[in-house]
Amino acid sequence: MKIQIKNAHLITMDDGKIIENGCLCIENEKISYVGDQALPDEDFDRTINARGAIVMPGLVNAHTHTPMTLFRGYADDMTLNDWLFNRIFPAEDKLDTEAVYWGSLLACAEMIKSGTTLFADMYFMSESTIRAVLESGINANIARCVTGTNNDYKDRLYEAEVLYSEYDGANAGAVKIDFSAHAVYTCSKEALKAVAESAAKHNAAIHIHLSETMKENRDCYSQYGKSPTEVFRDMGIFNCPTNAAHCVFLSENDMEILAENNVGVSHNPISNLKLASGVANVNEMLAKNILIGVGTDGTASNNSLDIFAEMKTSAILQKGIRLDPTLIPARKALEMATATGAEILGRGAERGQLKKGMRADVIILERNAPNLIPVHNPESTVVYSANGANVQTTIINGKIVMENRELLTIDMDRVASGVKDAVKRMGI
Numbered sequence: 045m046k047i048q049i050k051n052a053h054l055i056t057m058d059d060g061k062i063i064e065n066g067c068l069c070i071e072n073e074k075i076s077y078v079g080d081q082a083l084p085d086e087d088f089d090r091t092i093n094a095r096g097a098i099v100m101p102g103l104v105n106a107h108t109h110t111p112m113t114l115f116r117g118y119a120d121d122m123t124l125n126d127w128l129f130n131r132i133f134p135a136e137d138k139l140d141t142e143a144v145y146w147g148s149l150l151a152c153a154e155m156i157k158s159g160t161t162l163f164a165d166m167y168f169m170s171e172s173t174i175r176a177v178l179e180s181g182i183n184a185n186i187a188r189c190v191t192g193t194n195n196d197y198k199d200r201l202y203e204a205e206v207l208y209s210e211y212d213g214a215n216a217g218a219v220k221i222d223f224s225a226h227a228v229y230t231c232s233k234e235a236l237k238a239v240a241e242s243a244a245k246h247n248a249a250i251h252i253h254l255s256e257t258m259k260e261n262r263d264c265y266s267q268y269g270k271s272p273t274e275v276f277r278d279m280g281i282f283n284c285p286t287n288a289a290h291c292v293f294l295s296e297n298d299m300e301i302l303a304e305n306n307v308g309v310s311h312n313p314i315s316n317l318k319l320a321s322g323v324a325n326v327n328e329m330l331a332k333n334i335l336i337g338v339g340t341d342g343t344a345s346n347n348s349l350d351i352f353a354e355m356k357t358s359a360i361l362q363k364g365i366r367l368d369p370t371l372i373p374a375r376k377a378l379e380m381a382t383a384t385g386a387e388i389l390g391r392g393a394e395r396g397q398l399k400k401g402m403r404a405d406v407i408i409l410e411r412n413a414p415n416l417i418p419v420h421n422p423e424s425t426v427v428y429s430a431n432g433a434n435v436q437t438t439i440i441n442g443k444i445v446m447e448n449r450e451l452l453t454i455d456m457d458r459v460a461s462g463v464k465d466a467v468k469r470m471g472i
């Protein structure tokens with residue numbers, strides 16, 4: 045299918061290039077033209093007249109647990125430990141594959157509606173999440189999360205290997221399978237080592253939680269005499285491309301280890317604030333050239349999947365705690381949520397920018413939304429003024445999956461009743 049989007053205010057994220065009255069063409073799943081020349085409408089199957097609206101790359105959610113939409117609002121205002129061990133883990137024990145499917149499909153709907161076109165997921169019963177991903181048409185890095193402090197990690201790792209062999213590259217590359225070790229406090233050293241070895245054997249990437257709380261660091265020091273970063277490094281995790289979520293409590297040395305090993309960081313400011321975990325030192329990590337994307341984390345600790353909110357929070361939080369309003373300017377926040385997010389998920393060569401030859405993951409914002417006019421600086425408009433509900437149209441791999449706020453691949457009535465039934469069945 046050939047699509048032309050004309051009269052667009054293009055934010056390309058390609059070397060900061062912005063085209064005020066631009067045109068973007070899509071041929072099948074790829075971008076075929078980005079520039080200021082509109083072409084004859086008859087050369088296309090569809091021409092969308094953006095009439096001056098902002099058109100930009102789809103957003104990247106670098107860390108989430110999609111089925112946790114089922115627990116949205118289920119456990120709020122609690123400490124992470126209490127929240128996780130007394131509320132979330134017992135509820136997760138009641139999940140079945142159908143519930144995971146409905147929770148995942150709900151998350152896909154929410155992400156498409158708020159302009160996210162690629163996400164990194166860490167969970168279990170991942171085949172059900174993949175089913176939702178394939179149905180919705182969204183892009184995802186899916187990881188079957190490994191936990192275990194005895195031999196019980198082995199079955200989980202086996203599932204991860206099966207998932208990799210069956211689904212890596214599915215739907216013409218929309219699905220990428222990663223490996224995952226949940227965290228230093230839920231995995232034994234043997235489990236971490238086994239995950240690293242499996243991922244290396246498959247040339248795959250690894251998704252982890254790293255130094256989310258002070259308690260995690262303290263316990264790790266008393267157990268191993270090392271920081272979580274040092275333990276992950278010593279177990280070989282960083283021999284594979286790694287996406288490390290949170291990184292709230294890193295020492296100078298930890299940051300140097302991440303930089304040396306090209307570990308990408310997914311920054312989840314809203315989840316970290318809500319669970320009162322702390323604030324990651326994004327500014328210092330950026331100074332060490334660590335690549336940082338943004339994530340929402342699961343909806344049980346956020347409680348939304350709106351990456352616009354993460355972008356804004358990422359930018360204003362560093363300014364606020366360092367008393368310096370020049371930190372994390374709008375372009376940097378936008379870059380974290382697009383090009384860099386794609387890069388840390390191993391997708392940077394084909395996603396995250398509006399550029400000829402790249403995959404057509406494109407969003408169109410609402411024209412004339414009261415909160416979006418006037419546009420003095422489109423990057424500021426997106427980061428500081430916009431929210432997910434301003435996304436009018438979402439295109440993923442050249443396919444329109446939402447137009448004028450209407451989901452075209454997901455039936456929301458069906459999702460809502462599936463989610464309600466799942467929650468009822470689980471008795472939560």
Ligand SMILES: [Zn+2]
Nearest residue numbers: 253289341342
């Ligand atoms: Zn998480």
